[in-house]
Amino acid sequence: MRSFDLNLARVFVLLYETGSVTATAETLHVTQPTVSYSLGKLRRHFGDELFRRTGRGLTPTAGARRLYEPLQHALAEIDGTVRQADAFDPETMSGRFTIALSDLGETSLLPRLLAKARERAPRVSFTIQPLDVADAEGRLRRGELDAFVATPVLSSHRTVRIPLFQERYVGMVSADHPRVTGDSISLEALAAEQHATVHGPSGHAAPRTVLAAHGLLDRVAVEATRFSMLPYLLEQTDLIAVIPEYVGEVFTASHRLRLVRLPFEAEPVEVALYARHEASRSPSQRWLVQFMTEVLGKRVSPAQLPPSADR
Structure with a gap:
């Protein structure tokens, strides 16, 4: 220890989690040469290369993977001890957070998040960016995002996945659909209808x-890139769309639409929050992750949202 x-332990943990000298330097507010110098000292101390450069950044060696958990745990314990003196007070402090959301998230989750933020953190503001799952983790590691919400399970040792809630799927049609008139639909009737779906x-x-599993892709009449277009499309046509139930509840609260039960059980999808490891977060980011987990981890009826938040 002498x-x-x-x-050096903090440099090691950040390099492991970000895979980037640049991101580590920015997080620690030091220069890149300083981080490179610290990495050299780490390599000499442990007698291991620790990280190899690849097309995806720094990749940890087997020796680095053995070191990460105990060093990360030790830093987390130290950070927890001193956090009282380095806390973020949302009632008095200002902060701007950058979050990536899909258009479903913008429609159903963002109003809830902002409504609670106005109550608890009046000086906090948000920049919302479109979610692209292909590069979301990389942007999170580089410090371009503070958090993002997604349904795909993205496995990386450099980010933390925090489950929020599960969604099941329902059908959504116009309120006065000429053929789908009840609160459920049979498989035969579903196959007879034309569908709108989203892929992006x-x-x-x-x-x-779900449609592919039941041989219904040939019934897709329109495929778009954003779910937010569905309410306007379905109100004016006799198409049907398969959609997450909570989002459907949000849409039907403000559009002439109805939800119907599907004739099969679709595998529920889990919505999750992604963030950097706790030891790599700033005090304000620690507050943000706790706040988002608490607010978005609860199912809230659209009717329970404040009037200013459901538009």
Whole structure:
């Protein structure tokens, strides 16, 4: 320990989680040469290369993977001890957070998040960016995002996945649909209707997968990239769409639409929050993750939202 600076442990953990000298330097507010120098000291101390450069950034060696958990745990314990003196007070402090959401998230989750933020953190503001699951984790590691919400299970040792809630799927049609008149639909009737579906970078592919599993892709009349177009489309046509139930409840609260039970059990999808590891978060980011987990982890009826938040 006489030859090992505790700051080296923090450099190691951040390099492991971000896979980037640049992101580590920005998080620690030091220069990139300083991080590179610290990495050299770490390599000499442990007698291991620790990280190899690849097309995806720094990839940890087997030795680094063995070191990560105990060092990360030790830093988390230290951070927890001193956090009282380095806390973020949302009632008095300002902050701007950048979050990536799909259009479903913008429609159903963002109003809830902002309504609670106005109550608890009046000086906090948000920048919302479109979710692209292909690069969301990379942007999170580089510090371009503070958090994102997604349904695909993205496995990376550099990010943390925090489950929020599960969604089941329902059908959605116009309120005065000429043939779908009850609160459920048979498989035969579903196959006879034409469908609207969504396929895009947000990664919410389950509705289209459901149709494919029942041989109904040839019944798709329109395929778009955003779920937010569905209420306007279905109000004016006799199409049907498979959609997450909570989002459907939000849509039917403000459009002439109805939800119907599907004739089969579709695998529920889990909506999750993604963030950097706790030891890599700033005090304000720690508050944000706790706040989002608490607010978005509860199912709330659209009727319970404040009037200013459901528009």
